Amino acid sequence: MSATDLSDHGHDIRERFGFWRRSYAMVVKEFIQLRRDRVSFAMIVMIPVMQLLLFGYAINTTPHNLPSAVLLQEDSDLARSVLKALENTAYFRFTREVHDVDEFDNLLKSGKVLFGVEIPRGFERAVRRGDKPALLVAADATDPVAASAALGSLGMVVQTALQHDLYIGDPPEMPFEIRAHARYNPAASSRLNIVPGLVGTILTMTMLIFTALSVTREVERGTMESLLSMPIKPVEVMFGKIIPYVLVGFIQAFLILSIGVLLFGVPVLGSLTLLALLSTLFITTNLAIGYTFSTIVQNQLQAMQMSMMFFLPSILLSGFMFPFAGMPVWAQYLGEGLPLTHYVRIVRAIMLKGATVQNLQYDTLALAALMLVAMVIAVTRFRRTLD
Template identity: 85%
Template sequence: MSDAPARHHATSEPRFGFWRRTYAMLVKEFIQLKRDRVSFAMIVMLPVMQLMLFGYAINTTPHHLPAAVLLQEDSDLGRSILKAMENTAYFRFTREVKDVAEFDDLLLSGKVLFGVEIPRGFERGVRRGDRPALLVAADATDPVAASSALSSLGMIVQTALAHDLYTGDPVAAPFEIRAHARYNPAASSRLNIVPGLVGTILTMTMLIFTALSVTREIERGTMESLLSMPITPVEVMLGKIIPYVMVGFLQASIIIGIGVLLFGVPIFGSLLLLALLSTLFIAANLSIGYTFSTLAQNQLQAMQLSMMFFLPSILLSGFMFPFLGMPQWAQIVGECLPLTHYLRIVRAIMLKGSTLQNLQYDTIALFGLMLFAMTVAVLRFRRTLD
């Protein structure tokens, strides 16, 4: 009987005990977050990065798109037409070609998005009332970038002949504009999106797979066993990367197969070339993911680093928004991303039938990015071993 009050007192709840324990846990989490500098940096950087990219880099109506001109004759009217096209703010003439073959090569390589041909005898035909044709070819693999520029061609006749007695009647226009949307004449968005999904999905999965590789070994305690074996950092890295190259190749085959069978996406180029350059792209992403795994202290940080890389990749590569519509600084950042070059490669091979000669720049850039990422990964892994 006498120990009942004591037992009751021992089990009674202290005053404000719930709030004290909750406050202690709150302080503990803030201390842990402060020590986890990578996670804290992600909390700050992710919203800032999204705001900067969407506010400054993304432009759905691209302007000053690169174009080439084939002048069969040099005349005052021809120069007036070119100036009128530049005044629309959609065209920027960067190349003057000498023949149709050079003209086609620039479009196949993606160095220009438009080509304008002023045929021989054009001004004389205008003066005689023959209504000659001005030829405009557009790379329509990205229908968003091409459609706005092509729709602006209607005002060019009136602007080019502003000092003449042209009334603005399309029927009575002294010349006509024949626009040809190449590679995607129907402006079908799936022909642009489905090839782009190959690179986007591979980027996401390859980064995540390898970003978790080293951190998973450390957290499970198997890294110590691995380090006791007579194996070099390069051999460890290759042993971890090569299986995922096969996985990535299988993923790419599935996506392309579904795109062809279900969505009717054509493949005009070489499948062998597409396979080789896809393997190069997969290896580049795996090397970047492996570097992230050596930087992160745990799997959560590895995932966060992967997402930090994936966000600008999907926004600045030309997958969601026209690449050439972005400001210069955003294009420079985009050129440092493997996905940017692979999107050009996969769309050019599948929709244009481009060859390795047409894709030299993007192939060399992709190879250089892969070598750089592999070098950093090996150096970081050596430091991790030490």
């Protein structure tokens, strides 16, 4: 082998070793950078863990023990047997006893209960006389998934209720009937449930991202120095960045609702003014949370990642995709701390039930409290000087 060939062979070997050495150096560099980027590392670990825990423990497409109210106009052995038979189906859990029809309707409109059972006066006497009275079960069918399984279980209630009260064996015919009334969405149309919830879901995603990127964009572009040199207070910076996006969010909400009404036939039974006011409150709450994220992270990538970390549990635990009442208690507590949970209830109640502000007091106050907490944190964390 000539000297030239040996030289070329040695050069090839050095090139191959150089390739792997440089590649190894890049791999080490990326791991070091990933270790320093704590938000990205947390995303790698937390997203699969969060999805597994939420889908494994919190999500239930066949919910049980749903909150129910009873209008008991007579306290008899047969009435108690009927209520016990309803509870034995594992779908109904009686949490309220009301005294008139108005209270009955208000609980359903506000979403505090999903079912209402009315046992009329003279019910047991009418059964024993063979008059075949009717027992009313009213269901909040704005969430068809939660209502359908429970209503489908009513057929066995009559048999179970009478087993120990009137008959030893099977009765020749049913001595009373159960009239199930699916309110607000009698056809169990999924679009009546999904379209109002989409308003909140889309607004959550866009509003979080808009404002989460606002402060970090200023820092990366170098314009934050000019902003900080001005005689402006942190709260003024926050309002200056939030208010334009309130208008953007309002336009988005109007667009989604218009498409829902015109193309999908979703009704708006309540006050449009109330819906607009509470939508503005919800938009402002999400903007304040997004602004808080922008004061925590260091760059736009981290801002996007943190927004997605917040958006994932919001869409899963809010009751938009899965019945809220069917989740375990710990998941419901987490869901109550998410703005989307309260807004989904609000928009469905106004559009499908014609609910008023009196029916929505709890969710309105919860949204206002979340907005104030986010604003206080954002103003407190705002950096008056660049790091």
